[in-house]
Amino acid sequence: MVSVTRSLTGKLIVLIGGILLVGITALSYFAIANHRDYLMKNLLAQGDKLSTTIKLGTHYAMMLNSRDDITQIITNIGSQEGIESLRIYNKEGQIKFSNNQAEVDSVTNIRDEACFVCHRVEPPLVNLELSERTRLFEGPDGFRRLGIIAPIHNEPGCVGECHFHPPEKQVLGAIDFVVSLARTDGEIITLERRLMFFTAFIFIVISGAIYVFMVKVIRKPIMELVRGTRLIARGEPNPDIDVRQDDEVGLLASSITSMGRAIAAKQAELNRQRDEYQNLFARVPCIITVQDRNYRLIRYNREFAEKFKPRPGDFCYHAYKNRTSKCPDCPVEQTFATNRSHTSEESGPDKDGNMRHWLVTTSPITNEAGEVVAAMEMCLDITPRKELERELTKSEQKYQAIFSNIPNPVFVLDHETLNILDCNQSVEAVYGITRERLMSSSFLDLFRPSERERYARELREHEVIDRAVHMAAEGRRIFVTIRVSPSEYGGHKVWLVTTSDITKRLETEQKFIQAGKMATLGEMAAGVAHELNQPLTVIKAASGFILGRVGRGQEVPPELLADLAREVDGHVDRASRIINHLREFGRKPDMQLSPAQANDILRRALDIFSQQLKLREIEVVFDLAENLPPVMADAGRLEQVFVNLLINARDAIEERWAAAPPGDEGKRITLETRQEDGQVVIRMADNGAGIPKGVMERIFEPFFTTKKVGKGTGLGLSISYGIIQDMGGSIKVDSAEGRGTAFTISLPRAEDGNG
Template sequence: MRHFWHFLRHSLFAKIILSAGATLLAGCLLLILLHTRYHKHVVFDFVHTGGERLSTTIKQGTHYAMMLNSREDIAQTIANISKQEAITAIRIFNKQGAIKYSSHPGEVDTHVARTAPVCSSCHHNGGLKPDSDISQRTRILPATENTPRRMGIVTPIENQPSCSQASCHVHPATDNVLGILEVVMSLKNTDQELASFNQRTLLFGTLVFALTGVAIFWTIYRFVKRPVRDLIRYTRRISSGAPPTAILSLDQSDEIGELASAVSTMHEKINEKHKELLHQKEEYQTLFDHVPCIVTVQDRNFQLISYNREFSDKFNPSAGDFCFRAYKGRHEKCPDCPVERTFADGCSHSSEESVVRDGQEVHWLVTTSPICDAEGRIVAAMEMCLDITPRKRLERQLAMSEKKYHAIFNNIPNPVFVLDPEKLFILDCNDSVQAVYGYTREEILNRPFADLFFDDDRDHYLPRLHECLVINQARQQTKDKRRIFVTIRVSPSQYPGQQVLLVTTSDITKRLEAEQQLIQASKMATLGEMATGVAHELNQPLSVIKTASTFFVRKIDKNEPIAPETLASMAREIDGHVDRATKIINHMREFGHKSEHKLYPVQVNTVLQRAFEIFSQQLKLRQIEISWNLETALPHIQADPDRLEQVFINLLINARDAIETRHASAPEKAEKRITLASRFADDQVQVCITDSGIGIAPGDRDKIFEPFYTTKEVGKGTGLGLSISYGIIQECGGRITVFSHGPGHGATFSLHFPPHPTSA
């Protein structure tokens, strides 16, 4: 019994079979019970219906004889009917319980007590009624030794009008029931049939139980027990670490088959992970042994449990050695031991250790980490030591280098600023800032670099700090609001912890003043060259004024009247020529004064036409033709209009001299023409001045913009015109180029300017 319970408790197959068998047995028994009960109910309903039909037949068959009070006919009828095999007795009782007619003649005129079974069922329920249900009028008589079970059906005999009104009867109309008819039928055949049916039902249920049980057993064994057994064997094979030489495969497409497939896949994955784990273990061991730093594992007594090859090669420890003895030759632990702190709090710790070995100081960066068991208890500590001796030496060298850098930084003769690249605040500067700007280092730090510009220049220069590497001739102000000009050089650089802009400024104020004097001298020389033309230009309005004044004097001397129309016309002529002379003089004065060296948005066509106006008489005197090809609606450029005018005048003078030189050498072939053109192309405003002069030799083309270099005869040129023009164009952010096919083919000077950012 104990073995059975042990088997039942540890066998899924037994549990399924037992539970399925018990469920099947209970279901079959319940089905048999319900089926036999239902069949018994149907059979007895059929018997009741037959008995009820027989009772009604007897009652209706004797009704006429009772009306005639023919007792012999009634008795004969009962006797004939009782001869049927299933009928054991037929009796008619009156209301007093006397048997008036019976299939057994010996029972006639005998009385039955009210407590008798045939009477008690009616009298117990308050009397028999004509419409009583048959179940109330039926009783089962138990079987005796010689008599089978019988069923008695009691049927009331109602009092009908034909009976109560007849002269031969004395039954009043108030009596509902005159007597009862009892029919007793044998249940022998019925009981035999029920027993036979119950046997057949039990046999069929047993057969169904047996066949279903066998089918369930075979199904569970075939599709559950055997696959589960194979799965158990396969999983035990997996747990033993056996390689997947045979993949588990079940010829089932159900859940067990999917489980087998999943287990096979799991086996393959486990083997792959196992191989990977072994590979990682080998790789870890290799890394542990070959990692280029010292790694040790120590217990709570600081005794070495394990160590890598680097440690073994460096210190050659003996078995059971302690870390402090192997590392430093000490006889006790170090005062500040990170391993001890790791055992105390379970956290990683770091420190720097120094020791003198072989006469040299060695530095290590020590890092510790706890090693825990499965319960989370710290059982060991891993210590990793990295030799940072070279880094320490580099740190010392770096510290010396930083001192050297600061010395160089502070002694650079030009101001140097370290700026935040976003807000352009001054993070650092050298000592030269005070010499140029007047600010001490403490005063200038953390201030905006914009404070060094004038208010109206900040919007122009500050964006260029992010766009340009060099900003030429920027205007700035010192602490005492003195104006200076500087060249700004911007370089992105690294500052401790962030990106910065390294800005160096060079004070070029004195150089620009010298250049300004040189430019002014060049202007004066240009004015001197234009003196003849200006004199001729002024001579014409003076001649008109002289003619008019002579006419007025003659009229006055002769005392002759002057017509109003003539007087008005001559007055307007005088006024117009005076304005013309004033304009020429003002233009000469403006051209001759010193400019403020400030750039403005200007229209290049306007400046070119203004330069031509002041020089036009020079060209007319020499009969040089001017061709205009100006593009309208050009974008503005950033320039000093006075200096740009001087550039155009210098180029016109050079074109004039080149044409004159060529004309002097070959007057019959020389064409006197200067072409002035402007256009906007390739995002540049371009101005071209082309002459038909002697041209430029290839060897002179790269030198003509150098100071004091000239191709003119001695005494006819200073060599500064193109050099000054080149510098002025550079200040405007532009460039100048020259093109010539060689001597005798003229030259073209092209000026290229970027458009002003605000120009439409």
């Protein structure tokens, strides 16, 4: 049980009851006092009236000086209930009349209580207020007595022949009567008792009501709230607080219930975070320890326990490295000294004697006062990383050696400026320029000045740049194939550029191409001879005609002579064109790509070859597109490709007709050009013997041929393939054995090739 002083109900009852008791008591006191005053005033008024009545009743007898009548009146009045004594005093204090005959004619002390009211001064007072003429005193029976003195004044009617009182005498005597207040005091006591009983009754009733109210409305809900708060303190997630009130206590209960749920949710979250932290601490894949100032292990995670199996109270240096004293450069010691985190790398043998490497990070742990009481040390075993670093160093050294000794020049270029950041030793052997000199220059300096802007774009846009011209030492010109790939160097974007010196290869190719041209010229010899024989025959006939006329002495008419001269001049020009064409076709120039019209080159190739086709009754069908855009090509070499394909078409047709003439089908070569997907397409088809399927994939290989021995070298298609590739185009073949073959060449347009 809770003591009254510790109980809210008891405190409220004591407080409210005390206030109520004091209030009712004060009310009762003032009520009794007011009632007593009222009774006293009423008694005084009645006493004053009684004294007046006595004076009036005895006035006539006194006027007649009838003592018997006065005595009888005094006796009758004094015999009434409650009147203790009734006296009439004269001026000298002698009792002249009394309801007690024994005291008649006795003299009282003029200074006693009854007379002192008037005789306290000289001369005695004449007029006094009623309150001054009243006295209260206690009788022998314990009850109070009320005494009133009423002066008997010398009235005008009292002066005359029958009385001896002179007029100047104002007071003749006094009437003194004493009334018992036993009844009045009894009523007052009864009233006081009733008020006390009423006060006690009201106090008990109100206190009981307060108690019941407090128990029902306050104490019981509070105890329920206390029970609920204790459940919350124990971690109860949903405390059942049974308070069904729609007042502040009910609101408080609802708030506590909500608070309990919120606290339970927060506690659950804290528990989850704690469990998560403990789980993370235990399972984090690195070593974590907590150490005191003596480097003793206070706590450690699972990784540390599994790796080092420490003993209880073990020291960190002993558990880590089996040492008997702390490490010389201990980061934990630095953390305790500076109150800050520290990081370091440490190496040393582990408990098994194996050399290990750790990345150590320490952090201070403080208490509520901010004092460092422990240090957390996290160690990450970086032994594998260290081994990888050693292997990487070896690998870098190895690849640096490879980089330096690659036979082809390798350049590392800045991604933006194309300046040479690094290069290998091969650049000096190929270019004849020292590595130190190249390191302070731009890669574009290796190109001819007029080509640097174009190659600056191509280096960023193409992976391979073929047949580029570089300027080596002493103005020497070399042809290179450039391969470009993006990379990183020192954490920055760079271009990794490899160059291959193809100068000798191109010279060899030139020889093969020239040999192919000579072979082609040999194949064209009969047609060329016939082409030249026709103008020579015309010239011979014209000169013979003139010589014959001159020998016979005949004049040649000027008009005829002019016609013969014009005919001879035209055929000389034709022979000159054929010879110049053969000379241009057979010369050995460097390949220079420039805009060229594929239709014109195709017609030129057919000009020196058409006579052979006519002799063999081979029809040439043209399907050439008009307004064909120019292509980027070397016109001479592209003509060589067309001539090689025409020769192959001629031979294939001859081979088929020699084996078995197909009947009414005529010999035919179809030449077609068109624009397709941004490129110019040249298609050359024949209806010859075709190519067997088994050898289709090998026709572009050097020295491979399907012709009979002595009929071909196998270089024509191989050289043609290389020429087309060098021009950035492609060549494809489609053949059906016994029905014919079609070669399709695609070349980039001139504006695309320059882009």
